[in-house]
Amino acid sequence: MPRYAQLVMGPAGSGKSTYCSTMVQHAESLNRSVQVVNLDPAAEYFNYPVMADIRELIQVDDVMEDDSLRFGPNGGLVFCMEYFANNFDWLEESLGHVEDDYILFDCPGQIELYTHLPVMRQLVEQLQQWEFRVCGVFLVDSQFMVESFKFISGVMAALSAMVTLEIPQVNIMTKMDLLGPKAKKEIEKYLDPDMYSMMEDNSECFRSKKFKKLNKAICGLIDDYSMVRFLPFDRTDEEGVNIVLQNIDFSIQYGEDLEVKEPKEVDEEQPNLNYDDIFQDKVSS
Structure with missing residues (x-):
């Protein structure tokens, strides 16, 4: 095993x-x-x-x-x-x-x-x-x-x-x-x-004209591959x-010999868990 x-x-x-x-x-x-x-x-x-x-x-x-x-x-x-x-x-x-x-x-x-x-x-x-x-x-x-x-x-x-x-x-x-x-x-x-949405951020990181192309390339890399x-x-x-x-x-695949299960999704009506679907499809591989 x-x-x-x-x-x-x-x-x-x-x-x-x-x-x-x-x-x-x-x-x-x-x-x-x-x-x-x-x-x-x-x-x-x-x-x-x-x-x-x-x-x-x-x-x-x-x-x-x-x-x-x-x-x-x-x-x-x-x-x-x-x-x-x-x-x-x-x-x-x-x-x-x-x-x-x-x-x-x-x-x-x-x-x-x-x-x-x-x-x-x-x-x-x-x-x-x-x-x-x-x-x-x-x-x-x-x-x-x-x-x-x-x-x-x-x-x-x-x-x-x-x-x-x-x-x-x-x-x-x-x-x-x-x-x-x-x-x-x-x-x-x-x-x-959503990295492209972050490009609209008003922080100094995105206001800098000198590094604008670099920052855009980094955001594109992260967003395009969704990794x-x-x-x-x-x-x-x-x-x-x-x-x-x-x-x-x-x-x-822990316990796959018993039953392969998808990660549990959040019940939106549960108290103390109001993150609105953020738990879905979160495994990076």
């Missing part, structure tokens, strides 16, 4: 550890077994049990304290991840060989790991050799995405990870529970964006969390 994995990615502070903790609690309520592996060698705290912790293999602080290396925080983290890539046998031993595993990999926040460094691609290929079906889960902070130029930056980061890893990817806007009603309404247009959409993630909304999990399960 296949095994299943989520690579939980995103910039520092985007809510990766909170996402993992919420998913573990939600899975328990569904009587599902979900395990977490910490792959952040700089992690200081997380409030969920782990089946494996990369800090048992290598830690950023130890690398930075090595006078022969003289790395700072970012260089130290890249060194740790490259060391990890050369020691996948540690991960294989930690994971064991249990069929039907469902594992969340809580990844570091350095964006270069998902853009131009080969480490995460090597991890994906190794997991696939171990018969894992892997889905990328790319998180962005909803509080960061409320302006068009910031949104485009987040979209390009998500798109870069998608192109680099070549696996199904679900993009998520986190911390929706921290937004007020007005901000939630405002952010709806960013969940399933990046977002699901809202409110950790206090059990139904919303379940919809996110259903979309991810669908992308890796």
Whole structure:
């Protein structure tokens, strides 16, 4: 039987550890077994049990304290991840060989790991050799995405990870529970964006004549291929969390030996879910 994995990615502070903790609690309520592996060698705290912790293999602080290396925080983290890539046998031993595993990999926040460094691609290929079906889960902070130029930056980061890893990817806007009603309404247009409409935005990003052609080309790339959409993630909304999990399960066909199911659509009459069809067709692959 296949095994299943989520690579939980995103910039520092985007809510990766909170996402993992919420998913573990939600899975328990569904009587599902979900395990977490910490792959952040700089992690200081997380409030969920782990089946494996990369800090048992290598830690950023130890690398930075090595006078022969003289790395700072970012260089130290890249060194740790490259060391990890050369020691996948540690991960294989930690994971064991249990069929039907469902594992969340809580990844570091350095964006270069998902853009131009080969480490995460090597991890994906190794997991696939171990018969894992892997889905990328790319998180962005909803509080960061409320302006068009910031949104485009987040979209390009998500798109870069998608192109680099070549696996199904679900993009998520986190911390929706921290937004007020007005901000939630405002952010709806960013969940399933119409990039050409954003060209009419009055932000400085689109007023600049110098970069107008570049901005138009970027918006066209995103819009023409329709590759990046977002699901809202409110950790206090059990139904919303379940919809996110259903979309991810669908992308890796979790439980397909029982019955293949389409992701659940939102009932517009449900309370606390007034996003108007934003959950439909959100899986990017």
